[in-house]
Amino acid sequence: MKERAAVEGRLLDDDARLTLNARYGHFTAMQVRDRRVRGLGLHLERLEAANRELFGAELDRAAVLASIRAVLGGDLRDASVRVYVTEADRPRVMATAAPPKEAPAGPLGVTPVVYQRYLAHVKQASGFQQAHIGRQAARAGFGEALLTTADGLISEGAITNLGAFDGDRLIWPDAPMLHGITMRLLERMDVPQERRPLRAADLPHLGQVFLCNSWGLMPVGRVDDVALRQDEKAMTRLREHYDGVAWDPLD
Structure with missing residues (x-):
């Protein structure tokens, strides 16, 4: 039988089900402004190192950048973006976008x-x-x-x-x-x-x-x-x- 998942009475499609089951993995969090990121190379290096350690596999940088662009779409220029690499049936790259965050003034x-x-x-x-x-x-x-x-x-x-x-x-x-x-x-x-x-x-x-x-x-x-x-x-x-x-x- 194929695995299924439901949320509040609604069956999820395959991609959503895989996302729900992806509990093992790593991620990086970044602030995007005008579709730019500080330290993008460092984010990619972080993902690459964790991918090798957790999965014994190289990271697909193209999939990371494609996921970021996809979640931003053509309309978002500023956002809080997270890129996850998680394992459901295999390591998969996923990205999320939320409203941009600024540091609280403090102290x-x-x-x-x-x-x-x-x-x-x-x-x-x-x-x-x-x-x-x-x-x-x-x-x-x-x-x-x-x-x-x-x-x-x-x-x-x-x-x-x-x-x-x-x-x-x-x-x-x-x-x-x-x-x-x-x-x-x-x-x-x-x-x-x-x-x-x-x-x-x-x-x-x-x-x-x-x-x-x-x-x-x-x-x-x-x-x-x-x-x-x-x-x-x-x-x-x-x-x-x-x-x-x-x-x-x-x-």
Whole structure:
């Protein structure tokens, strides 16, 4: 018998059924503006590396770009786009488009949560745990959760990378994490950079603490009830570098 699936009483076609069953895989998330993407090559490299690790197969770059163009259609120029490579009967490339997202102005409050992702360096298609952690943090009045080890070492945010910048040096956590695309673009800044073990108690003693993801850059204003210093000049310098990154055309 052929496998079937239904949603709210409606049978799904084959493609929708395969999408519903695709729980194993990886993805990348990007912001599209005027049909351009920052760091498109880095997104493709991320997908290629994860594809080899999870599926033992090379990525079809043409299928990725074709899926992005298809989901944008002829009318969308700005969107939040995700590209998934998931396995139903075989690895398949899928893309989704949603309204564009901008980074919240902040400063954001964050709260540490003890949780470490399996294969942290892979952006995994199934993200129930992170989604739940993020929702719980939001209900408690925080803009993001910081994922930590049992002894308090910070690795990353639930959907972000965390860094600190004092105007002269960029500091990143030294822990297993997803090496985010925006983080990689910031690593191109011509300033000294280092990775070091970081705990929540260290953050008030650093420069401007910030979060970054495909939405952009967000200053952090507090960890739980502890206020962090705000350095507008440091944030401006980070944003100037990020805003100066070239946008790669999709067409």
